[in-house]
Amino acid sequence: MSSARKIRFFPVLLIISCGVVGFSGIVVADEIPEVETLDGDGTEDEPYEITNIDELQAISQDLEAHYVLENDIDASETETWNAGAGFEPIGDSSVGFFTGTFDGQGYTISDLTIDHNERRTGLFGGNEGTIRDLTLDNANVRGTDTLVGIVVGENNGEIKRVHSSGSVEAEGWRVGGLVGWMTSEATMEQSSSNATVTGVDFVGGLVGELNVDSEIVKSYAKGEVTGTDEHVGGLLGWSSSGSEIRNSYSKTEVSGDIPLGGLIGSFDSPASDVYAAGSVSGSHESGGLVAETDDEATLSSGYWDTESTSQTDGAGNDAIGTGLETAEMTGAAAEANMDLDFENFWTATDEYPILEWQVQDVDLEVSQPAVGEGETTDVTVTLTLDDGSTVTASEVAEFDSETAVAEAEAGTLEANSVGETDLTATVAGESDTQTVEVLEPPSIELVDAEFDTETAVEGATVEATATYENTGGPGSETAVVTVGGEDVTSSVLEIDADGETTRTLSWEATEGGLVDLDGEELGELSTLEAGTVGLESIELPEEAAQDSEYDIDLKLTNEADGPVTDTVELRIDGEHAADESVTVDGDGSTETITGSHDEQGTATHVVELHDTEETAMMEIVEPAEFTLEDLEAPETVAEGSEETFTATVRNVGGGEDEAEISLEVDGETVETKSTTLAVEETDTLEFEMPGETAGEVDVVVESPDDSLETALSVEADDGIPGFTASVVAVALVAVVSLVARRR
Numbered sequence: 001m002s003s004a005r006k007i008r009f010f011p012v013l014l015i016i017s018c019g020v021v022g023f024s025g026i027v028v029a030d031e032i033p034e035v036e037t038l039d040g041d042g043t044e045d046e047p048y049e050i051t052n053i054d055e056l057q058a059i060s061q062d063l064e065a066h067y068v069l070e071n072d073i074d075a076s077e078t079e080t081w082n083a084g085a086g087f088e089p090i091g092d093s094s095v096g097f098f099t100g101t102f103d104g105q106g107y108t109i110s111d112l113t114i115d116h117n118e119r120r121t122g123l124f125g126g127n128e129g130t131i132r133d134l135t136l137d138n139a140n141v142r143g144t145d146t147l148v149g150i151v152v153g154e155n156n157g158e159i160k161r162v163h164s165s166g167s168v169e170a171e172g173w174r175v176g177g178l179v180g181w182m183t184s185e186a187t188m189e190q191s192s193s194n195a196t197v198t199g200v201d202f203v204g205g206l207v208g209e210l211n212v213d214s215e216i217v218k219s220y221a222k223g224e225v226t227g228t229d230e231h232v233g234g235l236l237g238w239s240s241s242g243s244e245i246r247n248s249y250s251k252t253e254v255s256g257d258i259p260l261g262g263l264i265g266s267f268d269s270p271a272s273d274v275y276a277a278g279s280v281s282g283s284h285e286s287g288g289l290v291a292e293t294d295d296e297a298t299l300s301s302g303y304w305d306t307e308s309t310s311q312t313d314g315a316g317n318d319a320i321g322t323g324l325e326t327a328e329m330t331g332a333a334a335e336a337n338m339d340l341d342f343e344n345f346w347t348a349t350d351e352y353p354i355l356e357w358q359v360q361d362v363d364l365e366v367s368q369p370a371v372g373e374g375e376t377t378d379v380t381v382t383l384t385l386d387d388g389s390t391v392t393a394s395e396v397a398e399f400d401s402e403t404a405v406a407e408a409e410a411g412t413l414e415a416n417s418v419g420e421t422d423l424t425a426t427v428a429g430e431s432d433t434q435t436v437e438v439l440e441p442p443s444i445e446l447v448d449a450e451f452d453t454e455t456a457v458e459g460a461t462v463e464a465t466a467t468y469e470n471t472g473g474p475g476s477e478t479a480v481v482t483v484g485g486e487d488v489t490s491s492v493l494e495i496d497a498d499g500e501t502t503r504t505l506s507w508e509a510t511e512g513g514l515v516d517l518d519g520e521e522l523g524e525l526s527t528l529e530a531g532t533v534g535l536e537s538i539e540l541p542e543e544a545a546q547d548s549e550y551d552i553d554l555k556l557t558n559e560a561d562g563p564v565t566d567t568v569e570l571r572i573d574g575e576h577a578a579d580e581s582v583t584v585d586g587d588g589s590t591e592t593i594t595g596s597h598d599e600q601g602t603a604t605h606v607v608e609l610h611d612t613e614e615t616a617m618m619e620i621v622e623p624a625e626f627t628l629e630d631l632e633a634p635e636t637v638a639e640g641s642e643e644t645f646t647a648t649v650r651n652v653g654g655g656e657d658e659a660e661i662s663l664e665v666d667g668e669t670v671e672t673k674s675t676t677l678a679v680e681e682t683d684t685l686e687f688e689m690p691g692e693t694a695g696e697v698d699v700v701v702e703s704p705d706d707s708l709e710t711a712l713s714v715e716a717d718d719g720i721p722g723f724t725a726s727v728v729a730v731a732l733v734a735v736v737s738l739v740a741r742r743r
Contacts, residue, residue: 035061042066047103053078053087056109060090063097069104069134076111079140086113086140089125089153097126097156104134104162112136112166117144120153121170122180127152132160139166139195146172147180149208150195156184159191163387165223167196173229174208175199176237177221183211190357194222194387201229202237204265205252212242218345218355219248222278227256233265233290234278241296245271247345247355255281259291259316262309263302267320268294273340275303277329277352285316293318301339305329329353331395332410347428348396349383358386359428362397366423366434368494371406371415372442372473379413381425381432397425406436439497442475444468447500451522453583456509456565458527461581466517467502470495481505483525484513509565532559533566533584535609540595543619545655549596550618554607557588571606572597622654624677626661626703633699636713640691647701647708648684651677663687664700 035042035058039049042065050056050067053075059067078087091098102124112123120126121143123136131151139150147153150164164178174181177193181202193206202209205221209231221235231238234250245264254260260283261267262276267290280286288304288311290297302321304314314321328337334353340346346353361384368377381397382390394411401407405419413423415438424433448467456462466479474497480490489507505517515522534557544550558564563583570577570593580593597603597620606615630648637643649661656678663671670690675683689699694716700709 092125097128108135149180176208186214203227204237210243231265233261259285261290277305287315356428362430364425364432372475439473443472540618546623548657624657625653631708
């Protein structure tokens with residue numbers, strides 16, 4: 001084993017220090033420690049403990065030892081190591097492969113950089129040992145030769161529960177998102193990659209090439225793969241005779257002007273219980289599953305999505321696997337159409353199936369935890385997966401209720417009877433439970449409805465307002481508006497127990513007729529042709545504060561005899577800002593709409609009514625800023641008494657605006673008041689503080705931009721006017737003494 005030197009770069013001198021053994025190259029880093037100085041002794045029982053990137057590099061000094069990762073590692077500094085070449089791969093044919101164990105304990109190494117110009121490139125150049133429970137996140141790995149992967153260049157050992165993301169680029173072959181080449185009885189289990197992988201040939205999203213007597217089980221790949229020669233696939237570039245792939249899938253996007261496989265590039269070994277669902281953009285010889293097959297290749301329970309892959313055949317040169325549409329491979333339909341082992345390895349979701357081990361957590365959310373008897377409500381089941389992403393399983397989760405008070409199935413809960421029950425959702429052995437309360441059934445009635453528009457121009461937006469009251473348990477009501485017997489709009493209203501809800505329903509007027517809202521006749525609507533209402537001019541204020549609201553006055557004409565509703569469009573600096581309904585009097589009128597703009601400077605406002613446009617300019621100045629200049633408050637108050645506080649607020653910003661000023665007592669808002677101030681204008685506001693119990697309280701007055709705080713002492717009321725607690729105590733002593741003397 002050759003010794004190496006550690007060299008630091010300085011403007012003039014190279015300073016060389018001894019003691020780094022087992023790897024070559026110039027490392028610009030902190031001191032690379034001697035491996036013997038790490039905590040632990042390198043045995044299975046007492047492995048060396050790795051806590052930082054320098055200690056990780058030191059593994060190269062002893063490739064037979066056992067190591068354990070003690071925390072997450074930020075490896076971003078490796079971008080400047082070795083004159084930009086980054087981290088030196090651990091293990092190689094020249095110094096020997098890694099033969100020990102590396103236990104990541106579920107921790108993550110992030111932002112690792114490797115730019116290697118020799119064979120076998122990755123965190124581990126060559127591995128014949130065991131690597132487990134490790135994540136490499138956002139790695140940047142580049143190799144100018146062959147055998148390139150984020151975690152291992154050439155793997156002859158065991159990889160279990162290892163995950164990678166980032167980018168892999170190679171000028172050679174056998175290139176994978178996790179491993180470049182697996183051979184000599186190598187195994188990979190419960191592992192994944194979500195990387196951008198670019199190579200020449202034997203290129204895969206997870207592994208470049210799977211060689212004799214090696215296997216990949218319960219693993220998957222996502223990300224992007226690009227190849228330029230041959231043997232390119234979403235999961236694997238090439239599987240040679242004697243290797244095996246089971247219970248694995250690819251959702252990788254595969255591209256290149258060559259034959260491509262959604263799952264495997266060239267297929268020469270058994271595979272079972274697999275699918276591909278990523279896009280495949282290659283030559284006409286590409287396949288949804290594989291590009292090329294050999295006579296010895298066998299496939300059972302293999303599927304590809306004919307829509308997402310854009311491939312009608314499973315293989316470029318042979319019929320293989322089963323092609324299904326997206327709807328047949330997702331949700332509950334997946335279990336019916338895909339002969340995967342959903343009992344032991346797979347679980348369905350509302351999207352594509354995933355592997356059971358990917359499910360880390362289940363979250364159950366009930367839209368209405370308190371629901372009226374006879375009502376239904378949605379339930380959402382969200383799965384957190386191994387890579388931190390989420391997917392829903394509301395349609396396929398197994399639901400169990402403690403009692404029959406409420407039951408759920410396929411994302412819908414039914415409230416059967418008044419009472420309370422615990423609802424549990426289970427997916428892949430993980431569960432979450434929520435309590436559901438079923439209350440008395442809702443009793444919802446329409447108590448008020450309004451429709452003020454009798455005549456509207458065709459295409460104008462018109463509105464009806466409905467108020468519903470619920471005197472029973474929580475429930476929902478669907479408000480439906482019809483015009484001339486035809487439904488024009490509807491809205492579902494969720495109403496709490498003993499609650500009231502008002503909703504405005506709008507629609508585009510196309511035809512006239514009787515307007516009806518849930519059986520309540522609101523009046524006749526007549527429609528007129530465009531041009532009945534005209535736009536003469538618009539008027540803006542000279543300036544307004546950024547993000548504030550301001551009035552825009554429209555002078556409108558009307559050719560009809562009575563009021564007519566129409567819709568105008570407002571654009572500010574060329575961007576659509578709003579569509580506003582206006583109702584114009586019979587002889588014309590000035591109507592007001594509201595504008596607001598988020599950029600300072602001269603703003604161009606255009607109001608369009610059908611084919612007519614009017615333009616006006618205004619200045620948008622810096623926003624208002626509301627400072628609090630004074631807070632007048634007593635130092636002490638009596639317990640239970642109401643007190644008045646006075647706050648003075650000033651606008652020191654650039655434009656007029658409105659603000660909410662609030663009074664908070666011990667963090668709770670007790671009163672809020674509005675004020676509109678021009679530049680440098682002040683206002684004095686009075687607030688009433690309700691009676692507080694004895695003790696110290698914090699009083700805060702807040703504006704959107706400022707706050708003032710004071711401490712207030714609330715004195716206890718002893719119940720005897722004019723007496724303090726000490727006076728009462730003295731009086732009691734005197735009484736006791738008098739009684740004693742009388743005895």
